[in-house]
Amino acid sequence: MLDIKHLTKDRQGFLKRLFAKQGSRNANLRKRLAEPPRKKMRLRILLPAIALVLAIWPLYSLLGPLRLPLSLPGRADAKASVKEVQKLPPLDRFQSLQVSTDLLTSARVVNSRFESLLSDGGSIVYNLDSELQEKVSRFLSERRVPYAVFIALEPKTGKVIGMVSHSTVDPQWSKKAYYQIYPMASLFKIITASAALEQKKVSPDTVIAFNGKKTSVNPRYWDPRSRRSPEMTLTDAMGKSVNPVFGRLASSVVGKEQLLLEAARYGFNQPLFPGTTIVQSTVENPQSDAALKLMGAGLGREVKISPIHAVSMIGAMANKGVMMTPLLAERVTSGTGEVLFSASPLELRRLFSEETSSKLSKMLSTTVNKGTSRRAFHDRKGRALLAKLNIAAKTGSIDGKDPDGQYSWFAAYAPMEDPQIALVALVVNQGKWNVKASNVGEKALEAFFR
Numbered sequence: 001m002l003d004i005k006h007l008t009k010d011r012q013g014f015l016k017r018l019f020a021k022q023g024s025r026n027a028n029l030r031k032r033l034a035e036p037p038r039k040k041m042r043l044r045i046l047l048p049a050i051a052l053v054l055a056i057w058p059l060y061s062l063l064g065p066l067r068l069p070l071s072l073p074g075r076a077d078a079k080a081s082v083k084e085v086q087k088l089p090p091l092d093r094f095q096s097l098q099v100s101t102d103l104l105t106s107a108r109v110v111n112s113r114f115e116s117l118l119s120d121g122g123s124i125v126y127n128l129d130s131e132l133q134e135k136v137s138r139f140l141s142e143r144r145v146p147y148a149v150f151i152a153l154e155p156k157t158g159k160v161i162g163m164v165s166h167s168t169v170d171p172q173w174s175k176k177a178y179y180q181i182y183p184m185a186s187l188f189k190i191i192t193a194s195a196a197l198e199q200k201k202v203s204p205d206t207v208i209a210f211n212g213k214k215t216s217v218n219p220r221y222w223d224p225r226s227r228r229s230p231e232m233t234l235t236d237a238m239g240k241s242v243n244p245v246f247g248r249l250a251s252s253v254v255g256k257e258q259l260l261l262e263a264a265r266y267g268f269n270q271p272l273f274p275g276t277t278i279v280q281s282t283v284e285n286p287q288s289d290a291a292l293k294l295m296g297a298g299l300g301r302e303v304k305i306s307p308i309h310a311v312s313m314i315g316a317m318a319n320k321g322v323m324m325t326p327l328l329a330e331r332v333t334s335g336t337g338e339v340l341f342s343a344s345p346l347e348l349r350r351l352f353s354e355e356t357s358s359k360l361s362k363m364l365s366t367t368v369n370k371g372t373s374r375r376a377f378h379d380r381k382g383r384a385l386l387a388k389l390n391i392a393a394k395t396g397s398i399d400g401k402d403p404d405g406q407y408s409w410f411a412a413y414a415p416m417e418d419p420q421i422a423l424v425a426l427v428v429n430q431g432k433w434n435v436k437a438s439n440v441g442e443k444a445l446e447a448f449f450r
Contacts, residue, residue, distance in 0.1 A: 088120055088334045091341040093325050094275040100124050100329040101178055104163060121335030127159040127327060127343065135447040136440065140166040143435045147403050147428035149177045149307045150440055152448070155315040155419045157345040158324030162423065162444065169430070173403065177307070181279045182426060184305045185396030186298035187409050189238060189246045190317070193363060195254045195262035197356045202253060204235045204362045210244035219293035222247050238363040239371030241395060243297040250296020251289055259296065260285065265351055266313060267323075272348075273308065281305040298396055311424040312348065314411045317364075317392070318419035321357040323348045361416055364392035371395075373410065376438035386445055390416040395438060405430040410437035414445060421448050 091099065103116040103124060114126040114133070132152065140148050146169045152162035165174035196202045209224040209231040216222065222244035224231075237245035250259055260283065264270070268283045284302040286292040294300050305313075308326055316323035325346045332341040352360075368377045372395040377385050396409035405428040413422040425440035 088118070088122065088338075088340055091332055092275070093327070093341075093346060094273055096329045096332055096341040096343075097273065097326060098276040099332070100126065101163075104328075105175065118332075118335065122333045122340070124329050125331045125333075127161055127330045128163065129161040129448065131450070132162045132444060132447045133164060136162060136164045136444050137166065139440065139443045140164065140435075144168045145427055145434050146405060146430045147173060147177070148440065149426045150423070150444065151178070151307050151311040152421055152423035152444060153311055153315050153324075153326060155318035155324070155413060155422045158312075158315065158327050158348075159330075159343065159345075160326050160328040161421065161448075163328065169403070179276075179278045179306060179308075180402075181281055181304035181306045182428075183301055183398045183400040183407055184281075184298065184303045184310075185398040185407060185409055186241045186243075187305070187310065187394055187396045187411055188295065188298040188300070188303050189241065189396075190313075190360065190364075190394055190411075191262055191266060192246050192250050192254060192259065192296040192298075193234065193238065194352050194356055194360060195259050196249055197359050198262070198352055199254065199258065202234060202249070204233065204359050206234050207231050208234065208237065208245045208248055210242070210248055212244050214240060214242040214244070216243055217294075217299055219244075219247050219290045219297075222293060235363045235366055238394070239366030239369075241298075241367075241372050243299065247293030247297040247299075251293050254296065256286055256292050259292070265349075267309060267349070268305075272312075278306050278308055281309045299398070301398070301400070307424055307426055310409075310411060310426075311422060313351070314413055314424060315422040316351045317357055317360055318413035318422045319357075320354040321352045322350050361392050364394055365390070365416065367391075367393040367395060368412075373436075373438035373441070376436060376442050385442060386449070389414050389445065389449060391445065392416050393438075393441070400428075403428055403430075406433070408433075408437040410441040412441050412445070414449075421445070 100116070107114040107116045107126060109130055112130055114128045114130060116124045116126075118124065136150050140150070145166055148166045150162060150164040151160065153160045163178070165177040167174045167177075209229045210222055211224050211229050212218070212221045232242060232245055234245070234249070254262075263283045268281045271280060282302060282304050283295070284300070286295050286300070291300070295303060312323050312326055325348045327343040327345075329341060330343050331339065334340055367373050368391045373393055377391070379385060391412050391414040393410065393412035396407075398407050399405070400407050408427045408429065410425045411423070413419045423441060423444055425437040425444070427435060427437045427440060429435075
């Protein structure tokens with residue numbers, strides 16, 4: 001009979017041997033699962049790849065910052081950035097004039113209205129008369145005018161209904177033509193006349209004697225020398241642009257101080273259009289009586305004016321002495337549909353009294369009928385081309401530079417009884433006279449009163 005102690009010992013020994021063998025198999029099994037032949041093949045591929053990445057990482061870290069500017073922002077940042085770029089501020093009357101003039105060359109006719117697109121997807125709708133704009137532009141192109149500028153507006157509202165620039169010599173010039181200043185020539189006779197009328201020292205029928213030719217440019221010979229010297233009313237002298245008459249008017253009637261004050265009322269030597277690149281119109285203090293006479297006659301070469309200022313001035317004469325703010329854009333709308341500018345008539349300044357405006361109108365009435373622009377408004381048989389239209393007008397001519405050439409001005413408004421349009425044309429001819437400014441004005445009036 002076996003001892004229970006020995007039986008227990010043997011049983012423990014058996015169990016120990018049994019679990020020892022089982023554990024050995026499990027250990028071997030774990031070893032085979034940990035490192036099978038296929039896993040070793042993966043490591044052979046993976047380890048060189050890791051080594052390659054570690055080798056090129058320093059170079060990647062150096063090049064990484066160079067790619068940052070090209071990376072796109074997060075979705076939220078991108079939306080904020082686009083919104084910031086597209087957000088345009090509201091425009092005042094002068095800012096709208098600047099923006100709409102700058103983009104005028106890109107304007108296209110949409111539903112009979114001129115429109116330009118803004119960078120944010122918005123648009124500018126212009127006040128321009130499409131037929132007037134097209135006919136003047138075509139006329140200047142067909143005549144191959146070296147340099148020309150044309151602007152027209154409604155006197156009572158200031159709405160710009162025509163704005164054309166053209167150059168066969170320098171296309172870049174036409175882009176800035178509206179902003180620059182040019183010798184004013186005999187348009188300054190209007191300022192000389194209004195200064196005298198405001199002082200109530202003369203009337204349109206006042207007769208002034210003079211000496212020399214009507215086109216004389218030497219003030220030494222303008223004073224009358226005898227009772228037989230020629231004489232002329234201010235109305236006829238305005239229509240025929242008689243230099244000696246207006247030179248004497250400036251010297252003997254108006255005076256230097258009053259003439260300079262009158263020019264200041266018109267907006268010379270001051271920012272008449274603040275916030276724009278329109279160059280200030282200029283007038284210099286005459287240093288002698290001869291210089292004063294030349295200025296009064298429109299022969300002062302340093303008296304310069306921009307086309308936008310000139311047409312605003314003529315518009316004031318048609319509007320009983322009140323100059324309106326020029327409004328080229330009817331409406332400016334952003335890409336989000338916000339109205340940035342909406343045109344409404346706004347007075348810029350008063351130049352002179354309504355009484356003076358009426359008298360100036362009478363003085364300007366003879367230019368087309370029997371004055372300096374008669375030929376442009378009549379056919380070869382003397383028949384009026386616009387017979388039913390009463391036109392107040394003034395011409396001017398002088399040689400100048402920048403650009404070089406002969407400067408021809410024409411300023412007018414019509415009809416005189418109830419002005420609907422005021423316009424200014426400037427043509428610079430070089431050598432052969434392709435066309436005068438009066439011819440441009442006649443074509444414009446014909447197109448407008450079609």
